[in-house]
Amino acid sequence: MPFLLFGIASIVFLVSRLTPGDPLVTIVGERNLNNPEIVAAAKARWGLDQSVLTQYGHYMKNLLHGDMGTSFTTREPVVHDLWLRLPATLELTIYALFGGVIVGVTLGVLAARHRNKFIDHIARFFALMGSSLPAFWAGLLLLYVFYARLGWLPGPGRIDPRGVAPDKVTGFYTVDSLLQGDFALFKDSVMHLILPATVLGWGVVGIVSRLVRASLLDEFSMDYVRVGRAMGLRERTVVNQHALRNALLPTITIVAFTFAFLLTGAVLTETVFSWPGVGSYAVDASRNLDYPAIIGVTLLGGTAFLLTNLFSDIAYAFADPRIRLS
Amino acid sequence: MAEPVLSLRDLRVTFPTPAGPARAVRGIDLDVMAGESVAVVGESGSGKSVTMLATLGLLPKAEVSGSVRYNDTELVGADVDTLRSVRGRRISMVFQDPMTSLNPVLTIGKQMALVMKAHQPELSKKDCRSKAVDLLHQVAIPQAARRIDAYPHELSGGMRQRVMIAMSIANDPEVLIADEPTTALDVTVQAQIMELLQTLRVEKNLALVLITHDLGVVAGSADRVAVMYAGRIVERSPVRDLFADPQHPYSRALLECLPRLDQKQEVVSSIGGTPPNPADLPTGCPFAPRCPMALPSCTQAEPTLVRFRTSEVACNIVSGGDRAEAQA
Numbered sequence: 256m257p258f259l260l261f262g263i264a265s266i267v268f269l270v271s272r273l274t275p276g277d278p279l280v281t282i283v284g285e286r287n288l289n290n291p292e293i294v295a296a297a298k299a300r301w302g303l304d305q306s307v308l309t310q311y312g313h314y315m316k317n318l319l320h321g322d323m324g325t326s327f328t329t330r331e332p333v334v335h336d337l338w339l340r341l342p343a344t345l346e347l348t349i350y351a352l353f354g355g356v357i358v359g360v361t362l363g364v365l366a367a368r369h370r371n372k373f374i375d376h377i378a379r380f381f382a383l384m385g386s387s388l389p390a391f392w393a394g395l396l397l398l399y400v401f402y403a404r405l406g407w408l409p410g411p412g413r414i415d416p417r418g419v420a421p422d423k424v425t426g427f428y429t430v431d432s433l434l435q436g437d438f439a440l441f442k443d444s445v446m447h448l449i450l451p452a453t454v455l456g457w458g459v460v461g462i463v464s465r466l467v468r469a470s471l472l473d474e475f476s477m478d479y480v481r482v483g484r485a486m487g488l489r490e491r492t493v494v495n496q497h498a499l500r501n502a503l504l505p506t507i508t509i510v511a512f513t514f515a516f517l518l519t520g521a522v523l524t525e526t527v528f529s530w531p532g533v534g535s536y537a538v539d540a541s542r543n544l545d546y547p548a549i550i551g552v553t554l555l556g557g558t559a560f561l562l563t564n565l566f567s568d569i570a571y572a573f574a575d576p577r578i579r580l581s
Numbered sequence: 582m583a584e585p586v587l588s589l590r591d592l593r594v595t596f597p598t599p600a601g602p603a604r605a606v607r608g609i610d611l612d613v614m615a616g617e618s619v620a621v622v623g624e625s626g627s628g629k630s631v632t633m634l635a636t637l638g639l640l641p642k643a644e645v646s647g648s649v650r651y652n653d654t655e656l657v658g659a660d661v662d663t664l665r666s667v668r669g670r671r672i673s674m675v676f677q678d679p680m681t682s683l684n685p686v687l688t689i690g691k692q693m694a695l696v697m698k699a700h701q702p703e704l705s706k707k708d709c710r711s712k713a714v715d716l717l718h719q720v721a722i723p724q725a726a727r728r729i730d731a732y733p734h735e736l737s738g739g740m741r742q743r744v745m746i747a748m749s750i751a752n753d754p755e756v757l758i759a760d761e762p763t764t765a766l767d768v769t770v771q772a773q774i775m776e777l778l779q780t781l782r783v784e785k786n787l788a789l790v791l792i793t794h795d796l797g798v799v800a801g802s803a804d805r806v807a808v809m810y811a812g813r814i815v816e817r818s819p820v821r822d823l824f825a826d827p828q829h830p831y832s833r834a835l836l837e838c839l840p841r842l843d844q845k846q847e848v849v850s851s852i853g854g855t856p857p858n859p860a861d862l863p864t865g866c867p868f869a870p871r872c873p874m875a876l877p878s879c880t881q882a883e884p885t886l887v888r889f890r891t892s893e894v895a896c897n898i899v900s901g902g903d904r905a906e907a908q909a
């Protein structure tokens with residue numbers, strides 16, 4: 256796994272340096288570009304005057320010590336920036352993932368039990384929307400309807416702009432607000448989560464519900480399902496206790512991929528909802544050709560992806576007794 | 582005469598298929614008395630499994646007509662709750678492949694508990710567990726108290742079939758339908774499973790419907806035999822008579838397929854040709870195209886079951902008294 260990350264870092268480093276565009280605009284500002292003294296000083300300060308290879312060696316050496324360099328834009332260590340913004344993204348992603356999986360499994364079960372009936376068609380339509388609606392568009396639409404028009408839900412951001420963020424313990428506002436016993440703040444943060452988590456989780460619903468439906472239908476043709484019916488089990492028991500357990504096995508694997516999907520989705524969703532997470536940081540970084548930040552975000556994404564894969568392998572082994580015991 | 586526990590009358594099952602309606606079962610009459618053992622034999626595809634699945638209403642996609650009565654309850658067209666109250670509780674079923682009949686991700690104790698709870702919801706977890714251990718004892722599974730927490734893949738095929746049998750008798754049914762319960766097992770294990778079924782039948786006064794395409798299995802374990810071909814019963818006899826003097830040419834052909842101790846033959850002979858496709862049945866007797874004794878008249882009308890000595894036979898030649906003639 257460290258090798259993989261090393262590879263990712265190298266590729267992103269080289270690609271970013273080969274992209275046309277000049278980060279100096281960000282560093283010194285457009286006006287100063289004509290001032291050779293300032294430009295030279297900036298180049299020396301950020302190491303941009305050295306060859307790409309030297310820069311690369313330098314970067315990799317620092318990376319080994321957990322140093323991802325300093326952001327051109329925020330002038331803070333990238334590690335610090337990421338650490339600051341990660342909880343916001345994690346909170347959003349986890350709610351989206353869990354909500355998406357729960358709704359997705361429920362929809363998948365309903366669709367399989369009533370296949371080719373009305374419920375199935377509705378579920379298919381809902382899933383299709385989730386996986387094909389651009390997050391950007393869906394986000395703006397939901398904001399327009401539920402915030403601007405109906406006023407049922409708050410606008411962008413993690414909490415009311417006049418509110419004060421809870422003291423940082425976990426960095427999850429929904430958790431930290433409870434930890435300090437502030438229920439109003441808890442409610443506020445939950446309300447703020449609903450729309451972005453819906454936008455982000457909808458895609459998960461799409462993937463998971465289709466997969467659960469398909470694998471449940473596969474399971475329905477299995478002998479043990481017929482045995483269950485022949486023994487007089489209720490259809491509900493046959494589905495929930497027998498078939499679903501098996502159908503969820505492939506879902507565990509897919510959830511890891513869903514997570515990658517979520518990370519990209521988070522970039523768009525965070526932008527629409529002004530969510531101060533890693534996604535919006537990534538957008539800023541690439542807009543400003545902020546090399547260290549770009550690589551940092553990519554590495555974080557790669558790590559997250561590898562970790563979820565590892566986690567899903569473990570979860571799979573745990574859920575399937577045939578693997579667990581061998 | 583006693584009333585049958587299970588009684589099929591003119592049971593018909595048709596599957597809609599792209600090639601047209603497949604008439605897999607075409608009018609079966611069968612009575613099963615309390616505690617008796619009936620065998621249903623026939624080649625693969627003759628409609629044995631479909632008949633039994635239809636009996637319990639387990640073929641949602643098929644068109645089923647005729648009558649299936651469990652005591653006084655009509656099962657054809659019955660609602661889900663009626664069917665559920667019979668399935669596993671009054672009439673139970675053991676399937677062919679113990680490898681796939683159990684859920685791979687649940688312990689056998691859990692699966693048995695689900696079956697018990699389906700009909701005895703008042704049972705506690707503890708009750709289910711001790712009952713399950715007891716049942717595993719009854720089907721001669723060693724170390725039952727430990728095995729109950731095993732997953733299916735940890736057991737051998739024979740053990741799994743024992744578990745299946747334990748499950749099928751968990752709610753004290755009156756009728757046990759065993760659909761080729763030994764086909765998927767080693768020969769040595771086959772005999773043990775058949776013996777177990779016989780023991781349970783006697784101990785629990787179970788009526789046993791044994792489905793098989795192996796007449797050898799039938800010899801020691803059934804009172805009466807029904808021979809099926811192309812969705813119909815073509816001969817019905819007491820076991821002894823079928824073996825001593827089979828009437829229908831198809832029964833005779835089946836018997837000739839049995840490996841015999843006195844002949845030491847390596848290759849078991851089989852009946853030439855294949856059974857007809859249920860979506861495209863020939864007119865007249867469906868066995869005629871393969872029948873060594875067929876007369877031109879056989880392809881005209883399909884024969885019905887007619888009493889002949891101790892048997893009932895559906896054969897134009899036999900019932901027409903032309904048998905001797907045809908043989909000559």
Ligand SMILES: Nc1ncnc2c1ncn2[C@@H]1O[C@H](COP(=O)(O)OP(=O)(O)OP(=O)(O)O)[C@@H](O)[C@H]1O
Nearest residue numbers: 596603605624625626627628629630631632794859
């Ligand atoms: N769901 C179905 N749809 C269409 N045709 C079916 C279906 N199930 C069974 N059949 C057909 O019905 C016929 C009888 O099948 P059945 O399974 O009852 O045979 P069987 O006597 O049990 O044979 P075997 O010894 O192989 O178990 C076969 O020709 C089969 O192709």
Ligand SMILES: [Mg+2]
Nearest residue numbers: 629630631760
């Ligand atoms: Mg069969």
